[in-house]
Amino acid sequence: MNDEATTVVADLEAGIGTLTRLDAAAVDATVVVVEPTLRSIDVARRAIAVADEQRQGRVVVVANKVSDDDDRARIDEAFEDRVLIVVPEDPAIDVADRLGLSPVDHEPQAPAVAALESLVDALGLASV
Amino acid sequence: MEEPMPLADSSSMMRVAFVGKGGAGKSTIAGTFARLLARRGQPVLALDSDPMPGMPYALGVAVDDCPIPDDVVVSGGEGEPRWVLRSDLDAAAIVDRYAAEGPDGVRYLQFGNLWGHVVRLQKAQHAWSQVVAELDRDQWHLVGDLPGGTRQAMFGWARYADTVCLVVESTVKSMHTAARLLTLSQAKWGPSSLVLVVNKACDDSDAARICERLELPAAAVVPHDPEAGRGDRRGAAPLDAAPDGALAHAVDALVDRVVSLYSFGEEVAG
Numbered sequence: 001m002n003d004e005a006t007t008v009v010a011d012l013e014a015g016i017g018t019l020t021r022l023d024a025a026a027v028d029a030t031v032v033v034v035e036p037t038l039r040s041i042d043v044a045r046r047a048i049a050v051a052d053e054q055r056q057g058r059v060v061v062v063a064n065k066v067s068d069d070d071d072r073a074r075i076d077e078a079f080e081d082r083v084l085i086v087v088p089e090d091p092a093i094d095v096a097d098r099l100g101l102s103p104v105d106h107e108p109q110a111p112a113v114a115a116l117e118s119l120v121d122a123l124g125l126a127s128v
Numbered sequence: 129m130e131e132p133m134p135l136a137d138s139s140s141m142m143r144v145a146f147v148g149k150g151g152a153g154k155s156t157i158a159g160t161f162a163r164l165l166a167r168r169g170q171p172v173l174a175l176d177s178d179p180m181p182g183m184p185y186a187l188g189v190a191v192d193d194c195p196i197p198d199d200v201v202v203s204g205g206e207g208e209p210r211w212v213l214r215s216d217l218d219a220a221a222i223v224d225r226y227a228a229e230g231p232d233g234v235r236y237l238q239f240g241n242l243w244g245h246v247v248r249l250q251k252a253q254h255a256w257s258q259v260v261a262e263l264d265r266d267q268w269h270l271v272g273d274l275p276g277g278t279r280q281a282m283f284g285w286a287r288y289a290d291t292v293c294l295v296v297e298s299t300v301k302s303m304h305t306a307a308r309l310l311t312l313s314q315a316k317w318g319p320s321s322l323v324l325v326v327n328k329a330c331d332d333s334d335a336a337r338i339c340e341r342l343e344l345p346a347a348a349v350v351p352h353d354p355e356a357g358r359g360d361r362r363g364a365a366p367l368d369a370a371p372d373g374a375l376a377h378a379v380d381a382l383v384d385r386v387v388s389l390y391s392f393g394e395e396v397a398g
Contacts, residue, residue: 046242
Protein backbone atom coordinates (compact mmCIF):
# COMPACT_ATOMS: atom_id res chain seq x y z
CA MET A 1 0.00 0.00 0.00
CA ASN A 2 1.56 3.27 -1.08
CA ASP A 3 -0.89 5.94 -0.08
CA GLU A 4 0.51 8.54 2.25
CA ALA A 5 -2.92 10.04 2.88
CA THR A 6 -4.31 6.85 4.38
CA THR A 7 -3.68 5.60 7.88
CA VAL A 8 -3.81 1.82 8.20
CA VAL A 9 -4.94 0.49 11.57
CA ALA A 10 -4.47 -3.26 12.02
CA ASP A 11 -5.88 -5.31 14.89
CA LEU A 12 -3.59 -8.31 15.42
CA GLU A 13 -4.49 -11.61 17.03
CA ALA A 14 -4.20 -11.94 20.78
CA GLY A 15 -0.72 -12.83 22.01
CA ILE A 16 2.46 -12.06 20.09
CA GLY A 17 2.37 -14.68 17.33
CA THR A 18 1.36 -12.32 14.53
CA LEU A 19 3.68 -9.61 15.78
CA THR A 20 6.65 -11.97 15.57
CA ARG A 21 5.77 -12.79 11.95
CA LEU A 22 5.75 -9.19 10.71
CA ASP A 23 8.66 -8.06 8.58
CA ALA A 24 11.09 -5.85 10.48
CA ALA A 25 10.09 -2.17 10.50
CA ALA A 26 6.73 -3.02 8.91
CA VAL A 27 4.75 -0.40 10.85
CA ASP A 28 5.22 3.14 12.09
CA ALA A 29 3.85 2.48 15.55
CA THR A 30 2.88 -0.46 17.73
CA VAL A 31 0.08 -0.03 20.25
CA VAL A 32 0.27 -2.61 23.03
CA VAL A 33 -3.05 -2.97 24.82
CA VAL A 34 -2.83 -4.32 28.35
CA GLU A 35 -5.25 -4.99 31.19
CA PRO A 36 -4.12 -4.45 34.78
CA THR A 37 -3.77 -8.18 35.47
CA LEU A 38 -0.42 -9.84 35.99
CA ARG A 39 -0.93 -12.24 33.12
CA SER A 40 -1.82 -9.45 30.69
CA ILE A 41 1.17 -7.40 31.86
CA ASP A 42 3.36 -10.45 31.28
CA VAL A 43 2.17 -10.75 27.66
CA ALA A 44 2.51 -7.00 27.07
CA ARG A 45 6.13 -7.05 28.18
CA ARG A 46 6.86 -9.77 25.66
CA ALA A 47 5.06 -7.82 22.92
CA ILE A 48 7.09 -4.70 23.68
CA ALA A 49 10.32 -6.69 23.56
CA VAL A 50 9.42 -8.09 20.12
CA ALA A 51 8.33 -4.69 18.81
CA ASP A 52 11.57 -3.09 19.97
CA GLU A 53 13.70 -5.92 18.61
CA GLN A 54 11.98 -5.79 15.23
CA ARG A 55 11.97 -1.97 15.09
CA GLN A 56 8.21 -1.76 14.77
CA GLY A 57 8.06 2.02 15.22
CA ARG A 58 7.02 3.94 18.26
CA VAL A 59 5.63 1.74 21.02
CA VAL A 60 2.65 3.13 22.92
CA VAL A 61 1.10 1.20 25.81
CA VAL A 62 -2.67 1.46 26.28
CA ALA A 63 -3.72 0.33 29.74
CA ASN A 64 -7.35 -0.70 29.42
CA LYS A 65 -10.02 -1.32 32.09
CA VAL A 66 -8.12 0.55 34.79
CA SER A 67 -10.54 0.80 37.69
CA ASP A 68 -8.66 2.04 40.76
CA ASP A 69 -5.36 3.24 42.21
CA ASP A 70 -4.07 -0.31 42.63
CA ASP A 71 -4.60 -0.97 38.92
CA ARG A 72 -2.86 2.27 38.04
CA ALA A 73 0.08 1.52 40.32
CA ARG A 74 0.50 -1.94 38.83
CA ILE A 75 0.55 -0.48 35.33
CA ASP A 76 2.86 2.43 36.21
CA GLU A 77 5.35 0.08 37.81
CA ALA A 78 5.39 -2.24 34.80
CA PHE A 79 5.60 0.41 32.09
CA GLU A 80 7.18 3.42 33.76
CA ASP A 81 9.56 4.07 30.87
CA ARG A 82 6.90 3.90 28.14
CA VAL A 83 4.44 6.28 26.54
CA LEU A 84 1.28 5.32 28.41
CA ILE A 85 -2.39 5.97 27.72
CA VAL A 86 -4.79 5.00 30.50
CA VAL A 87 -8.33 3.98 29.58
CA PRO A 88 -10.69 3.71 32.54
CA GLU A 89 -13.02 0.79 33.18
CA ASP A 90 -16.19 2.05 31.55
CA PRO A 91 -19.63 0.39 31.66
CA ALA A 92 -20.45 2.07 28.36
CA ILE A 93 -17.91 -0.19 26.64
CA ASP A 94 -19.51 -3.30 28.14
CA VAL A 95 -22.92 -2.19 26.94
CA ALA A 96 -21.60 -1.46 23.46
CA ASP A 97 -19.94 -4.90 23.36
CA ARG A 98 -23.18 -6.60 24.31
CA LEU A 99 -25.07 -4.67 21.65
CA GLY A 100 -22.39 -5.26 19.02
CA LEU A 101 -21.91 -1.53 18.52
CA SER A 102 -18.78 0.55 18.21
CA PRO A 103 -18.24 2.45 21.47
CA VAL A 104 -17.80 5.60 19.40
CA ASP A 105 -21.31 5.18 17.98
CA HIS A 106 -22.90 3.96 21.18
CA GLU A 107 -21.64 6.66 23.52
CA PRO A 108 -19.15 9.06 21.95
CA GLN A 109 -18.73 11.01 25.18
CA ALA A 110 -17.89 7.93 27.28
CA PRO A 111 -14.75 8.31 29.41
CA ALA A 112 -13.04 5.39 27.68
CA VAL A 113 -13.68 6.92 24.26
CA ALA A 114 -12.37 10.26 25.46
CA ALA A 115 -9.21 8.59 26.75
CA LEU A 116 -8.54 7.16 23.33
CA GLU A 117 -8.45 10.65 21.88
CA SER A 118 -5.11 10.99 23.61
CA LEU A 119 -3.92 7.86 21.84
CA VAL A 120 -4.55 9.60 18.53
CA ASP A 121 -2.47 12.52 19.83
CA ALA A 122 0.30 10.23 21.06
CA LEU A 123 0.57 8.64 17.65
CA GLY A 124 0.69 12.03 15.97
CA LEU A 125 -2.33 11.24 13.83
CA ALA A 126 -4.34 14.36 14.64
CA SER A 127 -2.22 16.44 12.31
CA VAL A 128 -2.55 14.06 9.36
CA MET B 129 -28.60 -28.81 18.37
CA GLU B 130 -29.64 -31.46 20.85
CA GLU B 131 -28.46 -32.03 24.39
CA PRO B 132 -25.22 -34.08 24.38
CA MET B 133 -25.69 -37.77 25.08
CA PRO B 134 -23.57 -39.70 27.57
CA LEU B 135 -20.42 -41.00 25.98
CA ALA B 136 -20.26 -44.72 25.34
CA ASP B 137 -16.58 -44.81 26.18
CA SER B 138 -14.45 -47.59 27.51
CA SER B 139 -11.93 -45.28 29.15
CA SER B 140 -12.02 -44.48 32.84
CA MET B 141 -10.73 -40.95 32.30
CA MET B 142 -12.13 -37.78 30.76
CA ARG B 143 -10.47 -35.71 28.08
CA VAL B 144 -11.82 -32.18 28.11
CA ALA B 145 -10.71 -29.10 26.15
CA PHE B 146 -11.84 -25.51 26.60
CA VAL B 147 -12.23 -23.23 23.56
CA GLY B 148 -13.71 -19.80 22.89
CA LYS B 149 -12.88 -16.25 21.96
CA GLY B 150 -9.95 -14.55 23.66
CA GLY B 151 -11.01 -13.00 26.94
CA ALA B 152 -14.07 -15.23 27.32
CA GLY B 153 -12.52 -16.91 30.36
CA LYS B 154 -11.30 -20.26 29.04
CA SER B 155 -8.13 -20.35 31.09
CA THR B 156 -9.91 -19.25 34.23
CA ILE B 157 -12.58 -21.93 33.92
CA ALA B 158 -10.24 -24.65 32.67
CA GLY B 159 -7.79 -24.13 35.54
CA THR B 160 -10.56 -24.06 38.12
CA PHE B 161 -12.19 -27.12 36.55
CA ALA B 162 -8.89 -29.03 36.74
CA ARG B 163 -8.38 -28.25 40.42
CA LEU B 164 -11.96 -29.04 41.42
CA LEU B 165 -11.76 -32.36 39.61
CA ALA B 166 -8.47 -33.13 41.37
CA ARG B 167 -10.09 -32.35 44.72
CA ARG B 168 -12.37 -35.32 44.06
CA GLY B 169 -9.33 -37.53 44.32
CA GLN B 170 -8.84 -37.79 40.57
CA PRO B 171 -5.49 -37.66 38.72
CA VAL B 172 -5.57 -34.56 36.55
CA LEU B 173 -3.12 -33.41 33.90
CA ALA B 174 -3.73 -29.82 32.78
CA LEU B 175 -2.68 -29.28 29.17
CA ASP B 176 -1.78 -25.85 27.87
CA SER B 177 -1.31 -25.30 24.15
CA ASP B 178 -1.36 -21.50 24.43
CA PRO B 179 2.15 -20.05 24.09
CA MET B 180 1.04 -17.06 26.16
CA PRO B 181 0.73 -17.33 29.94
CA GLY B 182 -2.82 -17.88 31.15
CA MET B 183 -3.60 -21.28 32.60
CA PRO B 184 -0.81 -21.19 35.23
CA TYR B 185 -2.43 -18.13 36.78
CA ALA B 186 -5.82 -19.84 36.82
CA LEU B 187 -4.35 -22.99 38.35
CA GLY B 188 -2.14 -21.19 40.83
CA VAL B 189 0.98 -22.92 39.53
CA ALA B 190 4.05 -21.13 40.85
CA VAL B 191 5.87 -21.00 37.50
CA ASP B 192 4.22 -19.79 34.32
CA ASP B 193 6.87 -20.95 31.88
CA CYS B 194 8.06 -24.53 32.13
CA PRO B 195 9.07 -25.44 28.58
CA ILE B 196 9.77 -28.93 27.32
CA PRO B 197 13.45 -28.75 26.33
CA ASP B 198 14.44 -29.14 22.71
CA ASP B 199 16.71 -32.12 23.35
CA VAL B 200 13.79 -34.49 24.04
CA VAL B 201 13.19 -34.76 20.28
CA VAL B 202 15.17 -35.94 17.28
CA SER B 203 14.50 -35.59 13.56
CA GLY B 204 11.64 -37.81 12.44
CA GLY B 205 12.12 -40.48 9.81
CA GLU B 206 10.27 -40.84 6.54
CA GLY B 207 6.53 -40.59 7.06
CA GLU B 208 7.00 -39.26 10.58
CA PRO B 209 6.52 -35.74 11.92
CA ARG B 210 9.41 -33.29 11.57
CA TRP B 211 10.46 -34.00 15.18
CA VAL B 212 9.74 -37.08 17.31
CA LEU B 213 10.50 -38.03 20.90
CA ARG B 214 13.85 -39.69 21.49
CA SER B 215 13.56 -43.46 21.61
CA ASP B 216 14.52 -43.52 25.31
CA LEU B 217 11.58 -41.29 26.22
CA ASP B 218 7.86 -41.89 26.18
CA ALA B 219 4.79 -39.83 27.09
CA ALA B 220 4.78 -40.92 30.72
CA ALA B 221 8.44 -40.02 31.14
CA ILE B 222 7.91 -36.55 29.69
CA VAL B 223 4.99 -35.88 32.04
CA ASP B 224 6.98 -37.20 34.95
CA ARG B 225 9.97 -34.98 34.20
CA TYR B 226 8.48 -31.80 32.77
CA ALA B 227 4.91 -31.37 34.00
CA ALA B 228 4.90 -28.80 36.81
CA GLU B 229 3.26 -29.69 40.10
CA GLY B 230 0.29 -27.50 40.93
CA PRO B 231 -2.19 -27.06 43.77
CA ASP B 232 -4.55 -29.93 44.65
CA GLY B 233 -2.19 -32.37 42.97
CA VAL B 234 -2.83 -31.14 39.42
CA ARG B 235 0.08 -31.62 37.05
CA TYR B 236 0.57 -28.97 34.37
CA LEU B 237 2.13 -29.62 30.95
CA GLN B 238 2.84 -26.92 28.39
CA PHE B 239 5.31 -26.76 25.51
CA GLY B 240 6.60 -23.41 26.66
CA ASN B 241 5.88 -19.73 26.33
CA LEU B 242 6.58 -17.58 23.34
CA TRP B 243 9.22 -14.93 24.02
CA GLY B 244 10.23 -14.19 20.48
CA HIS B 245 9.97 -15.91 17.13
CA VAL B 246 7.46 -18.77 16.81
CA VAL B 247 10.06 -21.15 15.33
CA ARG B 248 11.84 -21.28 18.68
CA LEU B 249 9.01 -23.42 20.06
CA GLN B 250 8.80 -25.86 17.17
CA LYS B 251 10.59 -28.81 18.79
CA ALA B 252 8.74 -28.42 22.07
CA GLN B 253 5.42 -28.23 20.23
CA HIS B 254 6.11 -31.50 18.44
CA ALA B 255 7.10 -33.12 21.72
CA TRP B 256 3.95 -31.86 23.43
CA SER B 257 1.70 -33.09 20.62
CA GLN B 258 3.25 -36.55 20.65
CA VAL B 259 2.94 -36.81 24.40
CA VAL B 260 -0.73 -35.87 24.31
CA ALA B 261 -1.42 -38.36 21.51
CA GLU B 262 0.38 -41.23 23.24
CA LEU B 263 -0.64 -40.76 26.87
CA ASP B 264 -2.20 -43.77 28.54
CA ARG B 265 -5.95 -43.11 28.45
CA ASP B 266 -6.44 -44.68 31.85
CA GLN B 267 -3.80 -42.71 33.73
CA TRP B 268 -4.93 -39.10 33.61
CA HIS B 269 -8.00 -36.97 33.21
CA LEU B 270 -6.90 -34.39 30.64
CA VAL B 271 -8.11 -30.80 30.98
CA GLY B 272 -6.86 -28.63 28.13
CA ASP B 273 -6.83 -24.93 27.46
CA LEU B 274 -6.55 -23.70 23.86
CA PRO B 275 -5.59 -20.17 22.79
CA GLY B 276 -8.46 -17.81 22.09
CA GLY B 277 -10.15 -17.83 18.71
CA THR B 278 -10.61 -20.47 16.08
CA ARG B 279 -7.15 -21.07 14.61
CA GLN B 280 -5.76 -23.81 16.89
CA ALA B 281 -9.14 -25.41 17.44
CA MET B 282 -9.88 -25.66 13.72
CA PHE B 283 -6.43 -27.11 13.03
CA GLY B 284 -7.12 -30.08 15.26
CA TRP B 285 -5.32 -29.09 18.44
CA ALA B 286 -8.34 -30.24 20.45
CA ARG B 287 -8.48 -33.66 18.83
CA TYR B 288 -7.29 -35.29 22.06
CA ALA B 289 -10.58 -34.24 23.68
CA ASP B 290 -13.77 -36.25 23.73
CA THR B 291 -15.57 -33.33 25.36
CA VAL B 292 -15.12 -29.74 24.25
CA CYS B 293 -16.37 -26.94 26.48
CA LEU B 294 -17.23 -23.85 24.50
CA VAL B 295 -16.84 -20.80 26.77
CA VAL B 296 -18.91 -17.79 25.75
CA GLU B 297 -19.58 -14.40 27.28
CA SER B 298 -22.52 -12.22 26.43
CA THR B 299 -20.93 -10.05 23.78
CA VAL B 300 -21.69 -10.16 20.09
CA LYS B 301 -18.01 -10.86 19.30
CA SER B 302 -17.81 -13.79 21.68
CA MET B 303 -21.02 -15.34 20.34
CA HIS B 304 -19.82 -14.84 16.77
CA THR B 305 -16.62 -16.78 17.46
CA ALA B 306 -18.57 -19.46 19.33
CA ALA B 307 -20.88 -19.95 16.36
CA ARG B 308 -17.84 -20.76 14.23
CA LEU B 309 -16.39 -23.08 16.85
CA LEU B 310 -19.62 -25.07 16.93
CA THR B 311 -18.58 -26.54 13.61
CA LEU B 312 -15.84 -28.45 15.46
CA SER B 313 -18.41 -31.09 16.26
CA GLN B 314 -18.70 -31.83 12.54
CA ALA B 315 -15.00 -32.53 12.06
CA LYS B 316 -13.97 -36.16 11.51
CA TRP B 317 -11.81 -35.92 14.61
CA GLY B 318 -14.42 -33.84 16.41
CA PRO B 319 -15.38 -34.38 20.04
CA SER B 320 -18.10 -36.81 21.06
CA SER B 321 -19.68 -34.06 23.07
CA LEU B 322 -19.65 -30.28 22.85
CA VAL B 323 -21.10 -28.35 25.76
CA LEU B 324 -21.81 -24.66 26.22
CA VAL B 325 -20.44 -22.74 29.19
CA VAL B 326 -21.83 -19.25 29.69
CA ASN B 327 -19.30 -17.06 31.49
CA LYS B 328 -19.42 -13.66 33.21
CA ALA B 329 -23.21 -13.78 33.31
CA CYS B 330 -24.63 -10.65 34.94
CA ASP B 331 -28.23 -11.86 34.90
CA ASP B 332 -30.51 -14.55 33.49
CA SER B 333 -30.92 -12.71 30.23
CA ASP B 334 -27.23 -13.16 29.39
CA ALA B 335 -27.50 -16.95 29.34
CA ALA B 336 -30.83 -16.80 27.51
CA ARG B 337 -29.37 -14.59 24.80
CA ILE B 338 -26.38 -16.87 24.25
CA CYS B 339 -28.42 -20.09 24.25
CA GLU B 340 -30.85 -18.62 21.75
CA ARG B 341 -28.07 -17.37 19.48
CA LEU B 342 -26.18 -20.68 19.52
CA GLU B 343 -29.27 -22.93 19.70
CA LEU B 344 -27.63 -24.89 22.50
CA PRO B 345 -28.54 -25.35 26.17
CA ALA B 346 -26.03 -24.15 28.73
CA ALA B 347 -24.20 -26.90 30.63
CA ALA B 348 -23.17 -24.27 33.16
CA VAL B 349 -23.73 -20.59 33.78
CA VAL B 350 -20.78 -18.96 35.53
CA PRO B 351 -21.74 -15.64 37.07
CA HIS B 352 -19.56 -12.56 37.13
CA ASP B 353 -17.53 -12.95 40.35
CA PRO B 354 -15.99 -9.64 41.49
CA GLU B 355 -13.78 -11.26 44.13
CA ALA B 356 -12.30 -13.70 41.63
CA GLY B 357 -11.82 -10.75 39.26
CA ARG B 358 -9.86 -8.83 41.87
CA GLY B 359 -7.74 -11.91 42.45
CA ASP B 360 -7.07 -12.14 38.73
CA ARG B 361 -5.62 -8.64 38.76
CA ARG B 362 -3.04 -9.56 41.35
CA GLY B 363 -2.32 -12.95 39.79
CA ALA B 364 -4.25 -15.14 42.25
CA ALA B 365 -6.10 -18.25 41.05
CA PRO B 366 -9.90 -18.02 41.41
CA LEU B 367 -9.96 -20.92 43.88
CA ASP B 368 -7.42 -19.13 46.06
CA ALA B 369 -8.92 -15.64 45.73
CA ALA B 370 -12.57 -16.67 46.13
CA PRO B 371 -12.68 -20.33 47.25
CA ASP B 372 -16.35 -20.17 48.15
CA GLY B 373 -17.36 -17.71 45.47
CA ALA B 374 -19.92 -17.88 42.72
CA LEU B 375 -17.35 -18.83 40.10
CA ALA B 376 -16.07 -21.78 42.14
CA HIS B 377 -19.58 -23.10 42.76
CA ALA B 378 -20.60 -22.77 39.12
CA VAL B 379 -17.48 -24.54 37.85
CA ASP B 380 -17.99 -27.32 40.39
CA ALA B 381 -21.45 -27.78 38.90
CA LEU B 382 -19.82 -27.90 35.47
CA VAL B 383 -17.54 -30.69 36.67
CA ASP B 384 -20.67 -32.61 37.74
CA ARG B 385 -22.26 -31.94 34.38
CA VAL B 386 -19.26 -33.11 32.38
CA VAL B 387 -18.59 -36.26 34.41
CA SER B 388 -22.25 -37.16 33.97
CA LEU B 389 -21.53 -37.53 30.25
CA TYR B 390 -19.23 -40.46 30.97
CA SER B 391 -20.20 -44.00 31.85
CA PHE B 392 -18.06 -43.84 34.99
CA GLY B 393 -19.62 -40.52 36.00
CA GLU B 394 -21.13 -41.69 39.30
CA GLU B 395 -17.69 -42.59 40.64
CA VAL B 396 -16.41 -39.05 40.10
CA ALA B 397 -19.58 -37.11 40.95
CA GLY B 398 -19.28 -34.70 43.87
